[in-house]
Amino acid sequence: xxxxxxxxxxxxxxxxxxxxxxxxxxxxxxxxxxxxxxxxxxxxxxxxxxxxxxxxxxxxxxxxxxxxxxxxxxxxxxxxxxxxxxxxxxxxxxxxxxxxxxxxxxxxxxxxxxxxxxxxxxxxxxxxxxxxxxxxxxxxxxxxxxxxxxxxxxxxxxxxxxxxxxxxxxxxxxxxxxxxxxxxxxxxxxxxxxxxxxxxxxxxxxxxxxxxxxxxxxxxxxxxxxxxxxxxxxxxxxxxxxxxxxxxxxxxxxxxxxxxxxxxxxxxxxxxxx
Numbered sequence: 001x002x003x004x005x006x007x008x009x010x011x012x013x014x015x016x017x018x019x020x021x022x023x024x025x026x027x028x029x030x031x032x033x034x035x036x037x038x039x040x041x042x043x044x045x046x047x048x049x050x051x052x053x054x055x056x057x058x059x060x061x062x063x064x065x066x067x068x069x070x071x072x073x074x075x076x077x078x079x080x081x082x083x084x085x086x087x088x089x090x091x092x093x094x095x096x097x098x099x100x101x102x103x104x105x106x107x108x109x110x111x112x113x114x115x116x117x118x119x120x121x122x123x124x125x126x127x128x129x130x131x132x133x134x135x136x137x138x139x140x141x142x143x144x145x146x147x148x149x150x151x152x153x154x155x156x157x158x159x160x161x162x163x164x165x166x167x168x169x170x171x172x173x174x175x176x177x178x179x180x181x182x183x184x185x186x187x188x189x190x191x192x193x194x195x196x197x198x199x200x201x202x203x204x205x206x207x208x209x210x211x212x213x214x215x216x217x218x219x220x221x222x223x224x225x226x227x228x229x230x231x232x233x234x235x236x237x238x239x240x241x242x243x244x245x246x247x248x249x250x251x252x253x254x255x256x257x258x259x260x261x262x263x264x265x266x267x268x269x270x271x272x273x274x
Contacts, residue, residue, distance in 0.1 A: 129190070132183075206265055217254055
């Protein structure tokens with residue numbers, strides 16, 4: 001396992017172009033989303049009566065807001081805009097994944113060329129994989145919703161509610177974790193031109209190693225996240241902003257490291273079979 005982590009880190013460290021592209025994507029995406037949310041929230045905050053007026057003014061503001069949301073089409077534009085953002089994210093994510101996986105497998109090619117070639121050759125199948133992955137990830141919510149609804153109706157406090165839902169939440173998180181790992185191997189197999197059955201078979205055969213590598217990197221990423229959040233509570237202003245941007249790079253590094261480490265697990269097994 002240590003060997004895969006080391007090889008994955010070396011591969012990740014050599015993919016500076018991918019890190020830059022992914023960071024720019026997340027930066028632009030976050031900036032656009034923040035701008036949209038700001039354009040919606042700031043006008044509302046300007047209209048809020050505030051504490052210098054009577055409580056009746058705040059109640060009137062809330063009543064008017066509820067009426068306009070429920071009885072007019074004022075929210076339709078905002079909802080349509082958020083749906084458009086979600087649809088754009090769903091279109092761009094598999095294309096970026098295609099560029100990442102192709103770049104890892106064709107490391108000898110020019111960095112920009114191999115990224116674009118990955119989008120060109122793998123974009124369509126990766127979009128299908130992404131759609132199936134989302135479907136499988138959210139499908140259990142159809143059965144979990146009645147369980148959660150029943151718990152909300154019968155539990156008397158938040159502690160008992162949390163204890164009642166904890167096993168289901170833990171099972172759902174573990175299920176989502178395994179689905180994500182499974183589709184990493186499906187996409188690795190597609191990148192290397194292997195059959196779907198071969199990729200799934202390798203994933204099941206190597207599942208203990210696959211899960212161990214992913215859990216170690218998840219723990220390391222969680223530790224880095226906790227350290228960054230703790231530091232941001234102490235610092236403020238420009239220092240906090242710089243730290244936040246650096247933290248995004250670290251987060252992306254761990255995501256890319258996870259894929260690269262699994263790539264070496266996959267490559268080592270397929271090489272031994274040949």
